[in-house]
Amino acid sequence: MEFGQFNVNALMEITQRPDLVFVRGQGSWLEDHAGKRYLDFIQGWAVNCLGHCPPEIVQAVQKQSQLLLNPSPAFYNLPSIELATRLTGASCFDRVFFANSGAEANEGAIKLARKWGQVHKQGAFKIVTFDHSFHGRTLATMSASGKPGWSTIFAPQVDGFPKADLNDLSSVEALIDDQTVAIMLEPVQGEGGVIPATTEFMQALRKLADERKLLLIVDEVQTGMGRTGTMFAYEQAGVRPDIMTLGKGIGGGAPLAAMLAREEICVFKHGDQGGTYNGNPLMTAIGAAVFDALAAPGFLEGVRERGEHLSRGLLALAAKWGMPGERGNGLLRALIMDRDDGPAIVDRARALAPHGLLLNAPRGNLLRFMPALNVTTGEIDAMLEQLDGIITGMRK
Structure with missing residues (x-):
C-alpha cells in the first residue's frame, strides 16, 4: 500500500491502520505527516502516562544515554536498583524482575507461580484466570487470557488456565483442585470492556487463596502506575497480592515492564529466568523518572x-x-452505549477537522478512554464536546 510519499509494504500486515503517519507528539496531542493534529485519548493504550514526549523522559534519555545503555543483566546497574527500590518501597512486594513488555512480565509471573507450585504444592501448575481477561500475546499469556476466539488461533493452547467469571466467587471455587497453584486477574479488565473487580470480590479471592494455599496474582499492566488514581489498583481493595505485574505506564512510552513478588514467593534458581534487555539502565532510568513524576x-x-x-x-x-x-476507575473509563456505534464513532472522530480525536472501541457498544494522567480538564471537556457532536450527527 502507498499513500503520499510513503510505501508501507515493508511492514508486516498485522492490523488495519488508517492512511496517516504520526511524526511528532506533545502532551495530549499528536501530529501526522500532513500537519493535522489529534487530541489523543488512547495514548498508546494507556502507555503514555505523562503524555507524548514529556520532559521527564526526554531528560532521562539524554542523561542516561551518555552514561550506560546495557551492560547485560548478568551485572548490576544503578538505574535498575534505583527503580526496584522505588517500586518495592511503594508496594507490598520485596523483589522485582524487569522485563520489556506486559506479556513478558505476565509470562514471568506464570513461570514463578508454577515454580512455586513445584517447590511447595507437589507440582501444582493450574492458574485460574477469567473470561474476557487479557494477559498478553505470547502463547502462554494468550492461553491465560479469556479473549473470545483466541483458543483456536495458535492451537493447541498451553494447558492449565481454567476460566472463571469475574466477580463470581463460586465460579472460582468450582475450578480449584489439587493441581491449582494460583488465581490471576486484572483489577480492571481493560480489553474486556473496563470491567472492575469489586472490592468484595478481591478480598474474597485473597481469603480463598489463603484457605487453599494458592497465590494471588494481580495483572496491573494497564491499571498500575497511577492509572486508577492510586499507584497500584490493588491498594483500593485493601488486599496484599503475592505477585504483581506492571507494564504500559511504567515506561511512559518506553518498552519496560516488571514482575514483583513477595520474598517468600521468590523461588527461581539461577538460570530459571532472564532476558537480554531486561533491566537495562536506559529503560529503568526512564522508569525511575516516570515513577518520580507520579509520586510527586x-x-x-x-x-x-x-x-x-x-x-x-x-x-x-x-x-x-x-x-x-x-x-471505570481513575482515568481508565468506558462509555457504555445503547447501540454498536463504537467503530463508526472512532472513524468519525479521527476524521474531524481541523483537529482529529483519537478514541478506542474495544466493543461495538463501548468507548474506552485512556488519556495521559496529566490531561487537563479543558482537554477532557474538548473531547466530550467533540464526542457529543459526533453522536448528534449520527442520530439526526
Whole structure:
C-alpha cells in the first residue's frame, strides 16, 4: 500500500491502520505527516502516562544515554536498583524482575507461580484466570487470557488456565483442585470492556487463596502506575497480592515492564529466568523518572479529580442520549452505549477537522478512554464536546 510519499509494504500486515503517519507528539496531542493534529485519548493504550514526549523522559534519555545503555543483566546497574527500590518501597512486594513488555512480565509471573507450585504444592501448575481477561500475546499469556476466539488461533493452547467469571466467587471455587497453584486477574479488565473487580470480590479471592494455599496474582499492566488514581489498583481493595505485574505506564512510552513478588514467593534458581534487555539502565532510568513524576505531591490526587471530572462528563453524555452509563476507575473509563456505534464513532472522530480525536472501541457498544494522567480538564471537556457532536450527527 502507498499513500503520499510513503510505501508501507515493508511492514508486516498485522492490523488495519488508517492512511496517516504520526511524526511528532506533545502532551495530549499528536501530529501526522500532513500537519493535522489529534487530541489523543488512547495514548498508546494507556502507555503514555505523562503524555507524548514529556520532559521527564526526554531528560532521562539524554542523561542516561551518555552514561550506560546495557551492560547485560548478568551485572548490576544503578538505574535498575534505583527503580526496584522505588517500586518495592511503594508496594507490598520485596523483589522485582524487569522485563520489556506486559506479556513478558505476565509470562514471568506464570513461570514463578508454577515454580512455586513445584517447590511447595507437589507440582501444582493450574492458574485460574477469567473470561474476557487479557494477559498478553505470547502463547502462554494468550492461553491465560479469556479473549473470545483466541483458543483456536495458535492451537493447541498451553494447558492449565481454567476460566472463571469475574466477580463470581463460586465460579472460582468450582475450578480449584489439587493441581491449582494460583488465581490471576486484572483489577480492571481493560480489553474486556473496563470491567472492575469489586472490592468484595478481591478480598474474597485473597481469603480463598489463603484457605487453599494458592497465590494471588494481580495483572496491573494497564491499571498500575497511577492509572486508577492510586499507584497500584490493588491498594483500593485493601488486599496484599503475592505477585504483581506492571507494564504500559511504567515506561511512559518506553518498552519496560516488571514482575514483583513477595520474598517468600521468590523461588527461581539461577538460570530459571532472564532476558537480554531486561533491566537495562536506559529503560529503568526512564522508569525511575516516570515513577518520580507520579509520586510527586498532589499528582495522584489530580488523577482522581480528573477521573471524576471525566466520569461526570460521560454520565451527562449518557443521560442526554439515553445510554446505559459509564464505568471505570481513575482515568481508565468506558462509555457504555445503547447501540454498536463504537467503530463508526472512532472513524468519525479521527476524521474531524481541523483537529482529529483519537478514541478506542474495544466493543461495538463501548468507548474506552485512556488519556495521559496529566490531561487537563479543558482537554477532557474538548473531547466530550467533540464526542457529543459526533453522536448528534449520527442520530439526526
